[in-house]
Amino acid sequence: MSGALLALPRVQVRFRPGLxxxxxxxxxxxxxxxxxxxxTTQDPLKINLGDALQAPSAAHIFGTDQSGRDLYARVVYGARESLFIGLAATALSMSIAFVLGVSAxxxxxxxxGAINRFIELLFAFPVLLLSLLFVTVFGAGLTTLIVAVGVGTAPGYARMIRGQVLAVKGSGYVEAAGALGHSYPKVIRRHILPNAMRPLVVLVTLGVGQSIVWASGLAFLGLGVAPPSPEWxxxxxxGRTYITQAWWLEVMPGLAIVSFALALTAIGRYVQQRLEGGLQR
Incomplete structure (x- = not known):
């Protein structure tokens, strides 16, 4: 019995503090x-002018804003709207990119050729500029913000999807499936799309954090969700009006945005390496 136990392969689990x-x-x-x-037990919308612009302390670990509202509570409650924007914008972006990339x-x-010219035309505009034009034309708001970020980030994903589908399309097992008599739609459904889309799971992970960053940039310019929403x-x-006298109004929400985006990026990179077989347990 002991010999059988010794014969079992040892699985080394590497502790990754960053992950x-x-x-x-x-x-x-x-x-x-x-x-x-x-x-948190604090109300993110409760106004208390007597506590306005208090620095971070034991009572308010992130400080308070110009209306005396607890900033930690606002950051916590703002996560729902910010994550919804990130998920919705990424879903829209990936949907557009999927149609363009696969069709091309x-x-x-x-x-x-026609789709590639269209993608290159969109690439002529930086993401922020394209989003700014969209929001300026259709007006600020949650829906417009999601659509603007989704449309703005779609060209890059479309080019990646096109390249991935072309790589799988030219692989040996796809050619073998065609030689065995499988119809072209069946080859697409059973071989090309599943194998081309699997690595793109990582893009979705990275895209959510990226969408939140772009949406926050638009909101910082006054083209996002209207106050008193606690969206990041x-x-x-x-907080930018009070940046010289209350640094925490910019630093704390900024840390939330950056830390969440970096955390998603780290997880996405790890998943990518696992899919490529680059990590050992």
Whole structure:
């Protein structure tokens, strides 16, 4: 019995403090989005002018804003709206990119050329500029913000999806499936799309954090969600007036945005390495 136990392969589990911290941060913000009352008892909308612009302390660990509202509570409650913007914008962006990328890769030369020219035209505008134009034309608001960020980030994803589909399309097992008599739609459905889309799971992870950063940038310019919403970008916009006398109004929401985006990036990179077989247990 002991000999059989000794014969079992040893599985080495490497402790990764960065990855562990990233997962903990993402879990914290997910809890904040789902059940913020578990993380704070403060009302994020309660005004108390007597406590206005108080520095971080034991009573208010993130300080208070110009209306005396607890900033930690506002950051916690703002996670729901910010994460919703990130998820919705990424879903829209990936949907647009999927249609453009797959149509270009699987279509004829004329279709591929036309879609590529359209993608290059969108690439001529930086993401922020394209989003700014969209918000300026259609007006600020939650829906407009989501659509602006989704449309602005779609070209990059479309080019990646096109390249991935073309790579799988030219692989040996796809050619073998065609040689065995499988119809082209069946080859696309069973071989090309599943294998082309699997690595793109990482893009979705990275895209959520990126979308939150872009949306916060637009909100900082006053083109986001209207106050008194505690959405992270709106907090940055509201605090910039007081940046010289209350640094915490910019630093604390900014840390939330940066830490969440970096945590998602770290998790996405780890998943990518695992899919590519670059990590050992």
């Amino acid at each position: 562990t911290l990233s997962i903990a941060l993402v879990a914290f913000f997910v809890i904040a989005a789902i059940a913020p009352s578990l993380l 890769a699987l279509g004829n030369k004329l279709t591929d 970008g709106a907090l940055l916009d509201a």
